[in-house]
Every structure is written in structure tokens, then in C-alpha cells.
Amino acid sequence: MPESSLLGPGSKQQTSGPAPENAAAGEGARLRPAIGVWLRDLIVSLAISAFIIIFIYQPVKVEGTSMMPSLEDQERIFVNKFVYRLEPISRGDIVVFRYPRDPSKSYIKRVIGTAGDRIRIDGGQVYVNGEALDEDYVPPAYADSRSYAEIVVPANCYFVLGDHRSMSNDSRDFGPVNQSYIYGKAVFGYWPMDKLGRVR
Secondary structure, three states, X not given: OXXXXXXXXXXXXXXXXXXXXXXXXXXXXXXXXXXHHHHHHHHHHHHHHHHHHHHHEEEEEOOOOOOOOOOOOOOEEEEEOOHHHOOOOOOOOEEEEEOOOOOOOEEEEEEEEOOXXXXXXXXXXXXXXXXXXXXXXXXXXXXXXXXXXXXXXXXXXXXXXXXXHHHOOOHHHHOOEEHHHEEEXXXXXXXXXXXXXXXX
């Protein structure tokens, strides 16, 4: 007679491996530590990312054309919010600050003069302490012929201009910016890809 698939009383079934429920339990036990490690790494990565974004680097989107050609409308950049705790704000830095007339808005401009500097603009040419400023970041197509009477930049303040002089609302309109309004330095562009690199 052919062998039956049913076993009588007292019979023992031979198997080649662990019971299915035991195998599943063993696999689950092996997966739990792996999932725990993955979750731990994810939480640590998110915490580090949050720390960097909150305290050091903040991604921002440039809105407007006032900093062309250095920065284009809709360009994405990183702003270093910690750097000015370690070094002073310098002439030539591109800074992000709260707009003095409406602190809920943020502006991005280039520092032209620091505290104590004498600034004047004659027919579009900027003079700092009586010396004509060489501005290779302002191509002729972006210059204008606007003049501005000489001022001395007050203590703890900065005179800022947009690189696209004919399209910029800057210190010529709202005056020098107090240091307390400046919260970061533009340091790195990441989008679009052809603009990838340090902001100069």
C-alpha cells in the first residue's frame, strides 16, 4: 500500500528543519535589533540635521533680482548663522538680515561699508573713505548712475548694496543696517546645479 500521510497514535514525524512558527519567531528576533539600530541612526541623523539647520546652516531661497548676477531669483543657498560669532562682518560679505522697516521680511545684500567708514556714491561709482571701490561683481549692465551724499556709517551698523544696482532696494533707501538685524552670511549655493559652489 502506498504510504499514508496520516500518522497513527505514537508515531513520530521526521522534519528537516524547525517548525514554521519557530522559524518566524527566530527571524523576528533577528530583525528587531536591526530595526532598532536603523531607528537609532535615523533619530541621531535627524537630530544632527535639526541642530545644523537651527544653529549653523539654514537653506534659503533667493527671491528677487537685486543680487544678480551673483545670486539669481529662486536660487537656493545655505546661510551660515554661526560664523559671525567667530569673526567680524567684513566688507564684501553677502549677508542676510531682517528688513529694518519690516523685520518680518528678510533681505540679502552685500556689505559695502562697516562702522566708521565714509561712504558716498557719485554717478554710480562707490567711494569708501575717499577711495573708489573696485566692484567687479557689478557688471556694466547692472550698474546705475545714482548718487548718494556722503555719510559716516554709525557704530554697530553696515552699509549694504545689492549687486544689481538699478534693481535694488538697499542702504541708499533705508540707511545703514544695525548689526542686530544681521543673522547670517551666504556661503554656498546648491541649486540650480550650475550654480553649485561657494557664494562670492
